[in-house]
Structure formats: C-alpha cells, structure tokens
Amino acid sequence: MQKRKQLEAALTPQQRIAAQMIVDNEWSPVLNGGKKKTNDELAAEIGIGRSQFYEWKKNDDFIAYVNYLTDKQLESMRSEVNVAIMKLINPSGDRIPSVKALDLYMRRFALLTDRTVVEDHRSAASEHRIKTDEEIAKDLAELDRMINGEITPH
Known part of the structure; x- marks a missing residue:
C-alpha cells in the first residue's frame, strides 16, 4: 500500500485516472473480450489533448504507476x-x-x-608455484633490458 501511495503522490488525480484507463484498456481483450481503444480515444475520454496524453506516457512517474497497476492486475490473476x-x-x-x-x-x-557443477581439474602445484629468487632476478633483468631497448618483448 505504501508504494501505491508514493506513486500516486507524484501524479495529479487526472493522471491517476488516465493510468487506470490505460491498464483497463490493455487488459480489456483478455478479461472481457473487448476491443482496445486508440490513444486518441483514451485522450478524449480523459479530457486532454493527444499531445498531452503522449507526454504523460513518457513521464517516468506516470510509467511507474501504470506498471504498478498492471502488476497488481497480473497478481490478481x-x-x-x-x-x-x-x-x-x-x-x-x-x-x-x-x-x-x-x-x-x-x-x-x-x-x-537447476544445478550446475563446476569441477577444477588443474593441479594446485602448477597454479600456485612460487618463483625462486634466482627466477625473479632473471625476470627483472629481462624487464630492464626491454625498458632500455636492448631486447624486444617476446
């Protein structure tokens, strides 16, 4: 209920009625076999112009309220x-x-x-091998030669 009140607070009474009319119109073919009305027909019933109706349909608060009403309709099913x-x-x-x-x-x-099993068949020794001081010194010397332009990276 809190969410509904929060969404409604961002809209005018006319916008709230319009949102409900949009939802009713979308559900009409499903619930009672009725024919959907056009946006122009809805705008006329609401008492606003077509351009105002389209502006409302782009408004984030209006969209959120329409989505809320649609979700509630779906939950009721x-x-x-x-x-x-x-x-x-x-x-x-x-x-x-x-x-x-x-x-x-x-x-x-x-x-x-659904259950997914991931098995790691890599050996722990090759994955976590620690280099010796000698290997580290050799790698550093090679990096120095690369930096000084003496050798190209491989």
Whole structure:
C-alpha cells in the first residue's frame, strides 16, 4: 500500500485516472473480450489533448504507476493461472499430463532446481608455484633490458 501511495503522490488525480484507463484498456481483450481503444480515444475520454496524453506516457512517474497497476492486475490473476496449470497436470480423460506444467509446478515450490557443477581439474602445484629468487632476478633483468631497448618483448 505504501508504494501505491508514493506513486500516486507524484501524479495529479487526472493522471491517476488516465493510468487506470490505460491498464483497463490493455487488459480489456483478455478479461472481457473487448476491443482496445486508440490513444486518441483514451485522450478524449480523459479530457486532454493527444499531445498531452503522449507526454504523460513518457513521464517516468506516470510509467511507474501504470506498471504498478498492471502488476497488481497480473497478481490478481494468480489463482486462475494456478487452476490452468493444474488442469494441464491433471487433464480429464485419457490425455497425458503436460511435462512443462509439471516442471512449472515443481519449480514453483522449489522441488526442482537447476544445478550446475563446476569441477577444477588443474593441479594446485602448477597454479600456485612460487618463483625462486634466482627466477625473479632473471625476470627483472629481462624487464630492464626491454625498458632500455636492448631486447624486444617476446
């Protein structure tokens, strides 16, 4: 609830109504088989010009509020999604259960997870070999010769 109030505080009442109308319009074909309205039709219903409507749709606060409302609408559909998954897992008649639906169910309840195993077959001795003082002195001498232009790097 706190997030909603925070988002709403950044918008005018008219912008909040417009955001809800946009979300309702987007969900209309899904929820009631309705036809989506054009942006011009929405702007006219809201009582603003088309250019103002497009400016609002580019406003970060307005976008965040529309996204919030859309997420809430999607959350409200969770039980329908769960029922649809269960119908695929336990179909009627002689139909075979959906493997994908079973996978989704198992992952949802953390009963099935992806596991990656990385094995390192490098030997510890070659990876962490410590150079002797003599080897270090030789490397330093070679670097000095490179710096002085006596030899070219290999």
